[in-house]
Amino acid sequence: MCHRSLQVDYRGEQSMIIKGISASPGVVIGPAVTISDIVKFETYKIKPSEIKKELIRLEVAIVTSKKQLHELQTSSDSHLIPEKADVFQTHMQLLEDPLLLSEIIQKIHEEPLNIETIIDVVFGNFIRKFSAMTDEYIKERAVDLVDVRDRLLKNLLGLPHASTNPIQNRETACIVVAKNLTPSQLVYMDKSRILGIAIEEGGTTSHVVLFARSLAIPTLVGVKDLMEVVINGETVVLDALNGTIETDVSKKKLTGYRKVIKLIEKDKVKLEVYRNLRGITIDKRRISLGMNIAFPAEAYQLKAFGAERVGLYRTEFLYMGRQNLPSEEEQYESYRDIAQAIDGEVIIRTLDIGGDKNLPYLNFPKEDNPFLGWRAIRVSLESENMFKVQLRAILRASESGNVKILYPLISSVDEMKRCRVLVEEVKSELRSENIPFSENIEQGALIEVPAAVEIMDLLADEVDFFSIGTNDLIQFSLGVDRANDRISKLYDPLHPGVLRLLKRIIVTAHKFKKPIGMCGEMAMNPEATVILIGLGLRNLSMSGPSIPIIKRLIRKLSYKEARKHAETCLKLASSEAIRNYLKPIMEQIFSED
Known part of the structure; x- marks a missing residue:
């Protein structure tokens, strides 16, 4: 069963639906409890x-x-x-x-x-x-x-902190509704009384969202006019699969939502079976599944989701939410802890800052198009002292496990060569200080821009492996800003041009005998997975909750059939035609349990 099809649609039914951003998936029904925690005090002059x-x-x-x-x-x-x-x-x-x-x-x-x-x-x-x-x-x-x-x-x-907790004495669970919610507020609440969370402000990387995901609480953020629409105590439906919260819901529609909830629970039980199984197709082709992480703590979740390795560690979060650069020791401890926590490889992406992720203490210039500006490897190579501190930390951590370095937004051979020169300089420093590290640490390039695709044959002499970053690759190839609401629908991973570009990347990597993987959001798209496996990709990395879904698909898929499906899709002229072709295939795969 594919969750994307879990929608309740009764035309003619009158209800109020407001949209938000799904931050933690799930569907729940329950009474809304609105939270407002304004601290009141008097203002007066003093001597x-x-x-x-x-x-x-x-x-x-x-x-x-x-x-x-x-x-x-x-x-x-x-x-x-x-x-x-x-x-x-x-x-x-x-x-x-x-x-x-x-x-x-x-x-x-x-x-x-x-x-x-x-x-x-x-x-x-x-x-x-x-x-x-x-x-x-x-x-x-x-x-x-x-x-x-x-x-x-x-x-x-x-004033006591817990006294403002509106769900403290509730006998039944509820959906927490707030303009904003702080971590302290959430911790004070009885989690067994929280069905879901809806927040008017905030985004998907807030600390409250991280907490909610950890607790598997369905959560919506960025729900415009939420506090004006939802009345305290009324029954609402929070659909964090489709990004909506609904009020004034009819009995008929509530019955439909309850059926969806039962299907989701049933699907969770089915997916649990796949957690400890390997990603192997029906005809015994091995597909390695990794997990993308942003915090060291997530390394301890790999087994829970059935991941074999860390396919991408986003190190920029070590640099964010602070007033200065993290020290070498801070970074080393973070990288070391991850390397020691798992048996598989750990691919550490060097600082990928800029674009929509700026650091106030680095004085980023104001740019008309920051995604095409001073970011990622360009920042690191222009800030060599900062870069070498990170490289020292990574190299030191390589002594604790199978650590690899991945450089983001590589667009020239010179950039890759300079990275390798700096690594050799750092190695020399560490040797002189008698600090151990892995002499044979592998270094790879993240393929995110069309120019890198064109020169992969030249880059092959400088890298040990390639990884595909589809988020940027797709928007650069299609000329679409995925953060622009007006044109975001044009951002399409199944666009024929994108699929042909991916085929070229995979074929080139195989030609030069370089391992190739994917760590972008496309890797967790079930439709895309069928094509990617058919194109010959054998290493996929994604968010933890997506791994059991993709693993189930892989174990029900034949590589031989996937190749045929990929060949057919590459001949189709539109993403709509591709989706129509894949639809019955997906329905068959997800209906076999």
Whole structure:
């Protein structure tokens, strides 16, 4: 069964449907509980002689907040995936942030007001700055600032944190609805009482979303006008497969949704069977399935999803949500922990920053088209000191496991050669310091731009392996900005031009006897998987929850048949024709359980 077909459609039924972004999949029905957690306080002037007293109050509130956050870390570790509680370490770092503290001290001397007002003003300025950033990950760190601000205010005012929890005494589970939700709010809630979460603001990389995914709570974010439409206590349907929340739902339609929920639960049980099985086609062709990760903690989830290796470790998240570059030791410990946690290979992608992921402390220029600008390997090669720190950390970690280096957005042979020269320089440094590393660490190029496809024969002399990054490759090949709502429908992985380009990439890699894999979102598309296997791809890496679905498809697929399907699809003139051809094939595969 393919989840994409799980839709309830009763034409003529009157209900209110609002759209959002699916952040954690699932479908749930239940009463909505709206959350608003505004901390109220008075504003009043103080005498200059009272400033010291107010700053002492702040000091006490900071100490209390740190103690609470330490307790939350422990509490969170017992209910969630342990390392996800690192968010509270981030909150503790914010409490010690010298820039924030100096702004508070300066403000209270310039404008003598009670410390609650000063905190609200200073934090408010930072929250607005973060919220205005184009980088989604940095933008969503504004929620962490809100969380820390509210914690300080409550401690200053002597307000309990759990008392504002509206689901605390509920006997039945509910769907939490909020304009925004902070990690602290979620941790205080009884998770057994949460059916789903819908948030008006925020995006898919927020800390609350990471928590929700860890707990398998269906979640929608970016639901416009959510708080205006949903009434507290009314029954709603949260469909985080199709990205909707629905109110005023008829009994007939509710019955349809309940059938969908039963199918999903039944499908989960079926998929569980595939977790510990290998990805092998009916005619015994081996397909290796890896997992894409962004945080070290996710390495411990590989077995839970049935992954054999880390096919892509996105290191940029080590650099985000902070005021300065991560040290060599921080990076080394992160890479080492992942290498030690698994038996298979770990492909570490070097810093892929820029485009929609900027770092405030690197002074990124304002660009008309940042995806075609200063980003990825271009940033690293122009910031050699920073790059060599990362390479040192990766090389040191290579002593702990099968670590490989992957360079993003390679578009020339010179770039690849320069990367290898820098690696040799770092190796020489480590040898002189008697620091162990793997002398034979493999280095690969991420094929993301058409120019790289054209020169793969030349790149083959400089790389040990290739990996295909379909997210950028597709948008560059089709001339489509996938973040542009107006034309995002043109971003199509099954476009005939994309499929022919992929065939050329795979054939070239095989010709020069270089291992080739795929780590983009296309790898977790069941329709695309049939074609990719038919084109000869044997290494796929994707998000964890997609692995059992793709593994089931592989074990029901014949490589011989997949080759025929790929050959047929390459002759078709449109993605619509390709999908129509694949539809009965997919239905047959997913109906065989």
